[in-house]
Amino acid sequence: MMGITLFISWWKAFLHPWTPTFRDALDHKSNLRTWVGVAAGALLGFSLSWLAHLLSGQPPQAYMGIASIWVAAGTPPPFSSWVVIALLGVILGYFDFEIVLFIFARLLGGKGSFGAQAYAQSVFYAPLAVIQQVFAVTPIVGRPLFFLLAVYSLLPTTTSLKAVHGYSTWRAVLTWLLPILLNVVVAYAIVMLLISNAAR
Numbered sequence: 756m757m758g759i760t761l762f763i764s765w766w767k768a769f770l771h772p773w774t775p776t777f778r779d780a781l782d783h784k785s786n787l788r789t790w791v792g793v794a795a796g797a798l799l800g801f802s803l804s805w806l807a808h809l810l811s812g813q814p815p816q817a818y819m820g821i822a823s824i825w826v827a828a829g830t831p832p833p834f835s836s837w838v839v840i841a842l843l844g845v846i847l848g849y850f851d852f853e854i855v856l857f858i859f860a861r862l863l864g865g866k867g868s869f870g871a872q873a874y875a876q877s878v879f880y881a882p883l884a885v886i887q888q889v890f891a892v893t894p895i896v897g898r899p900l901f902f903l904l905a906v907y908s909l910l911p912t913t914t915s916l917k918a919v920h921g922y923s924t925w926r927a928v929l930t931w932l933l934p935i936l937l938n939v940v941v942a943y944a945i946v947m948l949l950i951s952n953a954a955r
Contacts, residue, residue: 796881
């Protein structure tokens with residue numbers, strides 16, 4: 756029964772990523788559903804991306820999953836294997852981002868709970884995670900499609916934040932925009948610091 760409810764929520768969020776859709780989804784919210792949904796999206800995406808990797812004629816040992824978007828081909832994994840890193844990255848990356856979003860949502864006057872936010876966003880994150888993992892290993896067209904989908908995900912990110920926290924579109928946009936800008940500024944500062952130290 757939970758599986759059917761999750762699938763219906765995924766389908767609605769994917770086809771109609773508007774604020775009312777996420778308000779309706781909150782009727783079924785639970786921490787268990789959030790975890791199951793994110794894990795199911797990660798595992799299904801991994802399975803389909805592994806299949807796509809093999810069908811495209813790439814050797815099994817070259818599989819890097821979603822990590823291939825950011826890491827050069829042939830790079831050895833920092834620990835264990837790229838399979839483990841890809842799966843953990845999809846799951847842990849989601850909850851890490853949710854914590855950051857929740858902090859900024861509260862700073863901007865959001866009134867919803869962390870559990871409600873994590874659940875509302877999981878119903879669109881899970882299907883996107885499936886599709887993005889397949890795009891990540893698809894030769895030639897996969898990378899641009901991956902980034903197009905990432906840009907598209909900002910729409911349901913915004914509308915789900917509005918549904919959970921009951922604030923305006925602009926506050927919802929600032930909730931995800933501010934941490935992105937902060938990351939850019941911090942990364943820039945680190946690079947400039949490293950360059951200045953190397954020049955001495």
